[in-house]
Amino acid sequence: QIHLVQSGVEVKKPGASVRVSCKTSGYSLSNYGVYWVRQAPGQGLEWLGWINADTGHTNFARKFEGRVTMTTDTSTTTVYMELRSLRSDDTAVYYCARFKWLGDYYFDSWGQGTLVTVSS
Amino acid sequence: EIVMTQSPATLSASLGEGATLTCRASQNINFNLAWYQQKPGQAPRLLIYRTSTRATGVPARFIGSGSGTEFTLTISSLQSEDFAVYYCQQYNNWPPGDTFGPGTKVDIK
Numbered sequence: 001q002i003h004l005v006q007s008g009v010e011v012k013k014p015g016a017s018v019r020v021s022c023k024t025s026g027y028s029l030s031n032y033g034v035y036w037v038r039q040a041p042g043q044g045l046e047w048l049g050w051i052n053a054d055t056g057h058t059n060f061a062r063k064f065e066g067r068v069t070m071t072t073d074t075s076t077t078t079v080y081m082e083l084r085s086l087r088s089d090d091t092a093v094y095y096c097a098r099f100k101w102l103g104d105y106y107f108d109s110w111g112q113g114t115l116v117t118v119s120s
Numbered sequence: 121e122i123v124m125t126q127s128p129a130t131l132s133a134s135l136g137e138g139a140t141l142t143c144r145a146s147q148n149i150n151f152n153l154a155w156y157q158q159k160p161g162q163a164p165r166l167l168i169y170r171t172s173t174r175a176t177g178v179p180a181r182f183i184g185s186g187s188g189t190e191f192t193l194t195i196s197s198l199q200s201e202d203f204a205v206y207y208c209q210q211y212n213n214w215p216p217g218d219t220f221g222p223g224t225k226v227d228i229k
Binding site for chain 1: 152154156162163164165166169170175207209211214215216217218219220221222223
């Protein structure tokens with residue numbers, strides 16, 4: 001069975017960094033990428049970027065370039081998203097989701113979400 | 121870049137009524153469209169892919185249709201568990217980017 005399990009709630013001060021993990025299981029990383037979106041309170045889904053979890057190839061939304069990093073630990077099949085220089089408007093629930101690499105990239109499995117609160 | 125729009129922003133309906141949600145793409149995306157349902161405090165859940173194929177476990181009352189630039193999600197008879205936000209997502213052009221529409225909230229009249 002396919003699972004994506006994310007790390008827990010984070011509370012950060014402005015200017016700090018946060019790293020959210022997404023532990024995958026039940027499928028082969030080599031056939032899938034991991035896509036990250038966030039959702040601010042009461043808002044829609046905002047794309048941050050994605051990573052090919054096997055090769056490490058990444059692509060980021062222009063808005064987050066220079067501020068976001070995505071990495072993979074293939075030994076633990078865990079994907080990480082780090083966001084730096086946090087601001088109050090980065091407060092959101094962050095989700096990971098898998099998509100088929102070089103295929104139909106709809107998102108058939110999702111993590112449960114990680115609430116990141118940025119507050120002084 | 122393909123821009124997705126959804127209408128209405130909010131749809132109010134009663135239990136047992138039908139509901140029709142619309143999603144439009146700024147350019148032709150063929151049949152490469154998915155729908156997701158999101159309930160409060162939960163992650164989005166894949167409902168439909170390739171315009172009309174229901175994901176595993178999705179009830180038959182969820183019906184997707186359309187092609188090209190205009191798509192609809194019809195819920196034939198609303199159940200209490202269907203009140204949620206629905207997002208459409210295109211996956212026509214590689215690589216993936218900003219692919220989601222803004223969402224339609226279905227709430228109880």
